[in-house]
Amino acid sequence: MTASAATSESSTAIERTEGIRTEVDAAIQQSVGRCIQETDLSIGERTVGKVRDTYVVGDKLVIVTTDRQSAFDRLLASIPFKGQVLNLTSAWWMGKTQHIVQNALLEVPHPNVSIMQRCSVFPVEVVVRGFMTGSTETSLWTHYKAGEREYCGNTFPDGLRKNDRLKENVVTPTTKAADHDVPISPEEIVAQGLVSQEDWNLISSAALELFAYGQQEAARRGLLLVDTKYEFGRDSQGTIRLIDEIHTPDSSRYWLADTYEQRHTAGQEPQNVDKEFLRLWFRQNCDPYKDETLPEAPVELVTELARRYVLLYEMITGEDFRIPSLEEDPVARMKASVQKALQS
Numbered sequence: 001m002t003a004s005a006a007t008s009e010s011s012t013a014i015e016r017t018e019g020i021r022t023e024v025d026a027a028i029q030q031s032v033g034r035c036i037q038e039t040d041l042s043i044g045e046r047t048v049g050k051v052r053d054t055y056v057v058g059d060k061l062v063i064v065t066t067d068r069q070s071a072f073d074r075l076l077a078s079i080p081f082k083g084q085v086l087n088l089t090s091a092w093w094m095g096k097t098q099h100i101v102q103n104a105l106l107e108v109p110h111p112n113v114s115i116m117q118r119c120s121v122f123p124v125e126v127v128v129r130g131f132m133t134g135s136t137e138t139s140l141w142t143h144y145k146a147g148e149r150e151y152c153g154n155t156f157p158d159g160l161r162k163n164d165r166l167k168e169n170v171v172t173p174t175t176k177a178a179d180h181d182v183p184i185s186p187e188e189i190v191a192q193g194l195v196s197q198e199d200w201n202l203i204s205s206a207a208l209e210l211f212a213y214g215q216q217e218a219a220r221r222g223l224l225l226v227d228t229k230y231e232f233g234r235d236s237q238g239t240i241r242l243i244d245e246i247h248t249p250d251s252s253r254y255w256l257a258d259t260y261e262q263r264h265t266a267g268q269e270p271q272n273v274d275k276e277f278l279r280l281w282f283r284q285n286c287d288p289y290k291d292e293t294l295p296e297a298p299v300e301l302v303t304e305l306a307r308r309y310v311l312l313y314e315m316i317t318g319e320d321f322r323i324p325s326l327e328e329d330p331v332a333r334m335k336a337s338v339q340k341a342l343q344s
Helices: 020-030 082-096 142-143 186-192 199-218 257-265 276-285 299-317 330-343
Strands: 005-007 015-017 047-049 052-057 060-064 068-070 074-080 105-110 113-117 124-132 166-171 223-232 232-234 238-241 253-256
Touching: 015 299, 020 299, 060 082, 060 330, 068 186, 068 276, 074 299, 082 105, 082 113, 082 199, 082 299, 105 330, 113 330, 124 142, 124 199, 166 199, 186 199, 199 223, 199 238, 223 257, 223 299, 253 257, 276 299
Parallel strands: none
Antiparallel strands: 005 015, 047 052, 052 060, 060 113, 068 074, 105 113, 124 166, 124 223, 223 253, 232 238
């Protein structure tokens, strides 16, 4: 699949990515305002996160990926089919990477739902980066632009520009927190007792190997995997497992490979097919960290992000995105599918 972009003539000047099937585009338009924002599966103990609703059921976690869209530690919008794309993309990658590290995925009973093995979570996010970029407070470019050359135990030379490719992939971990993440070095992780040296060596090596594999597979599909985050845990038998989404457009940054060099040379932002598109719009229209009230995401932004998510899913998996029934109650169908899976 190929993709090109054209600038919208609307006042929001939102760049439109081409390559989406007509029926998918129509379904996205119909689904604005009908997204999966809340769930109540009437099982276990529910925890509501920024994007996911998690249900603890014995030694299993039932994780529902909703269409809620967060960035800057805030809820910004709801994006049609976003939850389905994230859940199925992650499941696809988990099926492809078990030769690198085991994961906690047990079953996908519904496009928005994964049943996972319950694990004890390491309290750090292992962020891996291949480019000098980003727009959030924890991004590499934000700190580098401010003059920092030492970041999370890595040293960077002077003279780098935004969106430059790094000489080698680097790990820039953060602590896990409910409201925001904090950059931390591997030495601090071990010194603070967050993760033992032995476990850190294992999960950081696994993260770098996962990322290198992801970059290789992305390149074969016309994409650049720019950066991502991984989360790991240990199961009841002591096995370390990948426990959270992998290489999705929420946890990762993707650029279209065929236009990267030309646009970068011209000082333009790369064509991205992830939520950086949304972050950049809010950065341009408000201060998403300080403003008490944020502008409402325009419909053009919401639908374009949905289109990019679906495009990324199809480019990565090689499969056509399956449009869910627009007539059924998605949460009711989800509830029935999950209960059937748990009973079996």
